[in-house]
Amino acid sequence: MHMVVLTKGVPDFREGQVSFDEDGHLERGKTPTVMNPNDRFALEAALQTRVRHGGRVSVMSMGPPGYKEVLQEAMETVYADDLHLVSDREMAAADTWATAITLSAGIETLGEPDVVFAGFKTADGETGHTGPQTNWCLDMPLVTHVVSLDIDEEAGTLRAKRLVEGDIEEIETVETELPAFVVADPEFEPSYRTAGERLTLKDLREETRARAENYEEHLTVRDHADINVDPDYIGLDGSPTIVSSVDPIPKAPAEREATMVDPDDTRAMQDVLTAMQSAVGDGDGGDTAAAGGD
Amino acid sequence: MSDYEHYEALVVGAGPGGAAAAATFANYGIETLVLERGVEAGSKNVSGGLIYAEESAPYTIDDLFPGFREAAAERPITKYRIHNIAGDKVESFDLTDLHEHDTEWSDSVLRRKMDSWLEDRVHERTRETGGGLLTGVHVNGLLREEGRIVGVTLDELDPITADIIVAADGVNSELARDAGLMDWDEPDEWFQGVKAVVDMPEDAIADRFDVADDEGAAHLFSGDLFEGVRGGGFLYTNRDTLSLGTVFHLDSLVAEEAEPHELLDGLLTHPLLAQWLGDDYTELEYSAKLVPDSKKVALREPHFGRLLLVGDAAGQMQAQGPIIKGMNHAVTAGALAAESYAQAKSRNEPEKAGTRYARKLRSEGVMKKLRPRGYELLRGVAEDDGVTGVVDSVLTSAVGRAGIRALSGRLERLYNVPTLSALMPDTRTPYVTLPTVIAEELGTRVRETSSVTPPDLEARIGGLTYDTDIGNPHITLRDESFEASGAAVAACPVSAVDFGGGCYREEVVRTNGSEERVVSLDTQPCVECGTCAVVADTDWSHPRGDKGVEFKWG
Numbered sequence: 001m002h003m004v005v006l007t008k009g010v011p012d013f014r015e016g017q018v019s020f021d022e023d024g025h026l027e028r029g030k031t032p033t034v035m036n037p038n039d040r041f042a043l044e045a046a047l048q049t050r051v052r053h054g055g056r057v058s059v060m061s062m063g064p065p066g067y068k069e070v071l072q073e074a075m076e077t078v079y080a081d082d083l084h085l086v087s088d089r090e091m092a093a094a095d096t097w098a099t100a101i102t103l104s105a106g107i108e109t110l111g112e113p114d115v116v117f118a119g120f121k122t123a124d125g126e127t128g129h130t131g132p133q134t135n136w137c138l139d140m141p142l143v144t145h146v147v148s149l150d151i152d153e154e155a156g157t158l159r160a161k162r163l164v165e166g167d168i169e170e171i172e173t174v175e176t177e178l179p180a181f182v183v184a185d186p187e188f189e190p191s192y193r194t195a196g197e198r199l200t201l202k203d204l205r206e207e208t209r210a211r212a213e214n215y216e217e218h219l220t221v222r223d224h225a226d227i228n229v230d231p232d233y234i235g236l237d238g239s240p241t242i243v244s245s246v247d248p249i250p251k252a253p254a255e256r257e258a259t260m261v262d263p264d265d266t267r268a269m270q271d272v273l274t275a276m277q278s279a280v281g282d283g284d285g286g287d288t289a290a291a292g293g294d
Numbered sequence: 295m296s297d298y299e300h301y302e303a304l305v306v307g308a309g310p311g312g313a314a315a316a317a318t319f320a321n322y323g324i325e326t327l328v329l330e331r332g333v334e335a336g337s338k339n340v341s342g343g344l345i346y347a348e349e350s351a352p353y354t355i356d357d358l359f360p361g362f363r364e365a366a367a368e369r370p371i372t373k374y375r376i377h378n379i380a381g382d383k384v385e386s387f388d389l390t391d392l393h394e395h396d397t398e399w400s401d402s403v404l405r406r407k408m409d410s411w412l413e414d415r416v417h418e419r420t421r422e423t424g425g426g427l428l429t430g431v432h433v434n435g436l437l438r439e440e441g442r443i444v445g446v447t448l449d450e451l452d453p454i455t456a457d458i459i460v461a462a463d464g465v466n467s468e469l470a471r472d473a474g475l476m477d478w479d480e481p482d483e484w485f486q487g488v489k490a491v492v493d494m495p496e497d498a499i500a501d502r503f504d505v506a507d508d509e510g511a512a513h514l515f516s517g518d519l520f521e522g523v524r525g526g527g528f529l530y531t532n533r534d535t536l537s538l539g540t541v542f543h544l545d546s547l548v549a550e551e552a553e554p555h556e557l558l559d560g561l562l563t564h565p566l567l568a569q570w571l572g573d574d575y576t577e578l579e580y581s582a583k584l585v586p587d588s589k590k591v592a593l594r595e596p597h598f599g600r601l602l603l604v605g606d607a608a609g610q611m612q613a614q615g616p617i618i619k620g621m622n623h624a625v626t627a628g629a630l631a632a633e634s635y636a637q638a639k640s641r642n643e644p645e646k647a648g649t650r651y652a653r654k655l656r657s658e659g660v661m662k663k664l665r666p667r668g669y670e671l672l673r674g675v676a677e678d679d680g681v682t683g684v685v686d687s688v689l690t691s692a693v694g695r696a697g698i699r700a701l702s703g704r705l706e707r708l709y710n711v712p713t714l715s716a717l718m719p720d721t722r723t724p725y726v727t728l729p730t731v732i733a734e735e736l737g738t739r740v741r742e743t744s745s746v747t748p749p750d751l752e753a754r755i756g757g758l759t760y761d762t763d764i765g766n767p768h769i770t771l772r773d774e775s776f777e778a779s780g781a782a783v784a785a786c787p788v789s790a791v792d793f794g795g796g797c798y799r800e801e802v803v804r805t806n807g808s809e810e811r812v813v814s815l816d817t818q819p820c821v822e823c824g825t826c827a828v829v830a831d832t833d834w835s836h837p838r839g840d841k842g843v844e845f846k847w848g
Contacts, residue, residue: 192451195329195426195431198451202417202426202428
């Protein structure tokens with residue numbers, strides 16, 4: 001079983017990490033790059049498949065050379081065997097379409113994987129297009145919003161549970177032939193219910209520790225010539241999307257007036273209580289006012 | 295046979311007993327899976343702790359795990375003293391002879407470090423057999439088919455079957471209980487130990503205890519410093535920490551309504567300890583554990599079908615006066631259990647592993663140590679309340695005191711006779727009365743004053759690491775009336791009367807003009823000792839894998 005997982009480096013949007021300028025624009029230089037949080041679920045899905053069925057996991061990303069560390073993080077998460085970075089100045093400023101063409105060409109240089117995994121949406125673009133568009137180029141069966149999956153190697157099929165319309169309340173089971181393209185939902189939960197699976201997982205973790213330290217030995221960087229794509233179809237030149245301008249979303253105005261009260265100020269608190277009691281009294285009778293006692 | 299995952303041997307618990315069983319199975323080339331519920335082996339374990347290698351034992355920990363002493367232990371214990379205390383008067387005896395009797399070596403240990411070192415070796419060796427060791431997996435019961443034990447059930451995994459199951463799951467063994475081999479009914483069958491690990495630089499230890507690099511000291515304490523509760527205290531030197539603790543009979547704790555953490559504080563703040571603790575007391579960890587009293591509960595036939603019990607799970611904890619040995623017996627038993635299965639299997643009668651194991655415990659002398667015949671013979675008389683009363687009143691009378699004075703030169707020697715220690719009855723006489731009289735008649739006054747201020751219970755709980763299984767408490771009260779479960783309020787080592795931050799609290803419920811005393815339970819601060827399983831009416835199980843308290847020292 002050969003699996004390829006797609007991942008992307010994104011700005012670390014966590015509090016304390018992310019930095020914006022006065023106009024509310026992201027300061028890329030001051031914000032660290034991390035692995036796209038949603039990609040973790042794609043990596044978990046690949047790892048579970050590997051633990052159950054064995055095989056090899058490759059992780060691929062498109063981006064600047066700085067994404068190498070993101071790939072290292074991915075290796076530690078999924079215990080990947082090899083890492084692939086498609087990186088070229090020609091690829092810069094690509095929209096999802098140009099990215100999909102680049103990634104699909106990259107995947108094709110790795111042979112014919114059995115399953116390709118992608119995460120649901122990146123934390124920066126938020127489009128959710130790249131996975132499905134990459135698959136459109138690869139022309140495999142596509143299963144999105146996957147929350148659990150089982151593979152029958154003998155039959156060469158993949159059976160997945162997926163959220164219908166991305167709704168956790170509605171789950172359907174679908175089956176497709178391999179090779180297939182899987183987009184893991186953030187609700188994806190890996191399941192290791194046998195000791196054998198957990199022991200394999202422990203072996204993989206052990207094996208990966210040394211590998212992740214020297215991850216560059218397992219990393220291949222390719223440019224557009226290596227993956228055999230025409231520069232006109234990638235990067236800014238290959239991107240049909242035009243972003244005319246970016247405006248910060250204005251803060252929603254408060255609908256109600258708020259007054260701050262110091263809880264140690266007994267008089268002010270008494271006023272609050274009186275106000276609450278009269279508010280309740282105005283409504284459906286006085287009974288409920290007593291609930292605050294004791 | 296159902297379609298379950300199967301291993302030839304299954305070991306539940308990765309303490310010294312489980313590790314010894316697993317290593318021995320592996321030596322016989324038997325496919326072995328070891329399951330441990332902690333995040334790491336040792337994270338759920340507490341010991342006093344000295345580990346012995348007995349000359350008479352067929353297996354010792356360093357036989358099974360070469361390099362154990364250098365890598366996993368703290369210090370060889372080369373000095374062993376007991377202090378008889380009455381107020382500020384102390385009479386000390388050197389018990390090094392008793393300590394060295396049948397002893398190849400004895401080291402102080404801290405369980406997190408020790409068990410996690412064993413874990414790596416056990417995993418490596420069992421992995422070669424096709425099995426391995428998993429942490430964070432809680433075995434919660436036995437799997438039966440047609441009434442026979444065939445495997446185990448777990449919180450995290452699907453049921454697993456095995457040809458042989460070694461339950462090394464500790465003093466609160468859920469498997470022993472499931473099999474009907476142990477119950478948690480009688481407080482007098484158990485001790486409760488509480489312990490503090492205290493920070494101390496190596497040079498301070500060398501200085502204050504007068505020990506070289508490859509030496510260590512053990513001090514035991516008995517007498518009137520524990521409010522009359524039956525039990526005693528201990529202090530062991532580790533590499534750069536001390537283990538200090540108290541161990542009491544659970545029935546006595548309950549009868550006196552004593553607070554375990556206060557009894558520990560009584561030891562820590564006693565003037566005798568000032569010379570060792572100095573004025574820079576830093577407590578690293580507070581912990582507690584239940585200890586089976588092997589004299590009463592060590593199972594003569596610790597097996598049922600495919601299930602063999604070892605260590606605390608089988609009650610194999612020898613605590614006879616100043617002789618306190620548990621881990622060494624668990625190691626021997628674990629190895630004998632695995633060996634018994636391997637031999638029974640080679641004779642094509644694997645179903646006889648259990649009886650073979652019980653026979654080995656007898657023929658190798660383990661059972662004799664756990665249940666000394668002298669104690670059994672004398673128990674009926676010596677533990678009779680009337681007899682205890684007479685003995686105590688004679689001891690404390692002028693006649694008794696004169697006798698103690700007359701014996702003075704020979705008392706230390708008598709204390710060093712192993713067979714006498716084994717005879718000690720479970721009464722207040724040897725724990726309280728005798729040491730008190732000895733100290734009063736022969737002792738000298740301690741000049742130092744203690745400047746130790748131990749942390750309060752809230753700070754002790756606050757210093758522990760927990761991964762709380764929110765919304766899924768592992769203990770529930772079956773009967774919340776004070777009569778049924780009230781004893782836990784004081785006896786639980788992380789609860790106290792008038793303390794709101796512990797597990798057990800007393801509450802008064804007023805309904806229709808009448809008042810009812812009830813007990814409420816919050817398992818968040820639980821240290822999983824099992825005290826309330828015995829003294830209160832609970833449904834008690836361990837938390838799920840990785841959950842609950844995580845000891846960093848143990």
